[in-house]
Amino acid sequence: MxxxxxxxxxxxxxxxxxxxxxxxxxxxxxxxxxxxLELIRRSKEVGDGRVSTIYFGGGTPSLLEPGRIAAFIQQAHDLFRVERDAEVTLEANPDDITAERLAAWKAGGITRISLGTQSFRDDRLKWMARAHDAQHALASIGLIAKAGFASWTIDLIYGLPEMTLAEWDEQLTIALDHGMPHLSAYCLTVEAKTALAHQVKKGSVHMPEDDAQSAQFDRLMERMDAAGLDHYEISNFGKTGHYSRHNTSYWEGVPYVGIGPSAHSFDGTTRRWNVANNAGYAKALQEGSTYWESETLSPAQRTNERLMTGLRTAKGVELARLEVDALRINSSAFQRHVSNGSMHVAEGRLVLSRAGRHFADRIASDLFVTDDDR
Ligand code: SF4
Structure with a gap:
């Protein structure tokens, strides 16, 4: 675990x-x-209890008092065998960052800060309804860079309505000028039941064409490559020694335990997800009733998950570890994507080319298998 x-x-x-x-x-x-309470219960269920990464996500973990974060970390140490060099990440928003809070998080055991910057432009941040402005974004990066964490990262969003290549270039320049060792860059997507989905539906917001988003992704890859940040996952770029160990475990299919409302867990064969309702979660746990749903994955489902997450990484998917032979079963889709240059096999691993990274999810789903294929 x-x-x-x-x-x-x-x-x-x-x-x-x-x-x-x-x-x-x-x-x-x-x-x-x-x-x-859930941490105590789950610690009794899991195998050897070894923990090499802890990740505070959300939501906004930086809203909590640093003492509360430190108390969770201490509790994890009390209940699990947390490795001495464990990576302990805190997602933080720029409006919560002060030198004092950074020092308190570090003293409490945080080793890595993931900053929800999203943009360096006030108009964009206002449109996103973020709680911070551009000044906060810049000032918080300056403070984090000086705070002495083992690593830190920022998030940026591209593919925004009417975003030009020049605007995206400017955003990347600002980020690179601040010397971040890691960047997560996400293309804006319209998720159901969000304010954005409502705006798009009523026509007050028009999402950009795929070509514009694709050009921005290309520029992102070029700029990070030139700056020496490895493109180790579709949305993630890092200098050597600064890759996210926690997220890399997800992409490699390693088991993990998720605590809190809506948190997901995986033990290698079964996925489990907690109820996404704060009051319902608290009530069920305190009453000792079930507060999660679960699904045991079939060999084909496990294979498809490996394809979906592994193909997004620079290391690709180790074909010998797949429980269903994707190469044999989907030979037509496989051959098509190899012959059009989207992917190749190197040292037993299926890896996307730079062109293929634009369509990672689609290529993975083309290769999906069923249990009948075994
Ligand atoms: S994107 Fe905004 S609303 Fe969503 S979890 Fe982060 S801070 Fe909260």
Whole structure:
């Protein structure tokens, strides 16, 4: 069980595009206390209890007092065998960053900060309904860079309505000028039931053409390559030694335990997801009733998950580890994507080319297998 994920389901306000589970309630104590209870219960269920990464995601974990984060980390140490060099990441928003809080997080055991920057432009941040402005974004990066964490990363969003290549270039230049060792860059997508989905539906927002988003992705790859950041996953770029160990475990299909409302867990064969409702989660856990749903994956489902996540990584998918032979079964889709230059096999691994990275999810689903294929 190398990964431990804690979902902090609270945010200051709802961002336009977001479909994660969170509440804007300031009444947080009951849920946080219940998460401590869940940590105790889950520690008794898992195998050897070794933990090599801890990740505070959300929601907005940086909304919590640093002492509460430190208490969760201490509890993890008390209940699991947390490795001495464990990576401990905190997702933080720029409006929560001060030198004092950074020092407190570091003293409490955080080793890596993941900053939800998203943009360096006030008009874009306002449109996204983010709680911070461009000044916050820049100032917080300056403070994080000086705070002495083992690593840190920022998030940026591209593919915004009417975003030009020049605007995206400018965003990347600002980021690179601040010397970040890692970048997560996400193309804006319209998720169901978000404010953005409503705006698109009523016609007040028009999403850009695929060509514009694709050109921005190309520029992203060029700029990161020139700056010496490896493109190790479709949306992630890092200098050597700064790749996200926690997220890499997800992409490699390693088991993890998720704590908190909506958190997912995986033990190698079964996926489990907690109820995405703060009150329902707390009530069920305190009453000792079931607060999750689960699904045991068939060999074909496990193979398809490996294809979907592994193909997104620079290392690709190790074909010998697939439980269903994707190469043999889907020979026509396989051959098509090899012959058009989207992917190739190198040292037993199926790897996407730079061109193929534009269509990673589509290529993976073309290769999907069924249990009848075994
Ligand atoms: S801060 Fe993050 S989790 Fe919260 S609403 Fe915004 S994007 Fe979603």
């Amino acid at each position: 190398p990964g431990l994920y804690l979902h902090i389901p609270f945010c200051r306000q709802a961002c336009t595009y977001c479909d994660f589970h969170f509440s804007t309630s300031k009444d947080r104590t009951v849920v946080l206390d219940t998460m401590e």
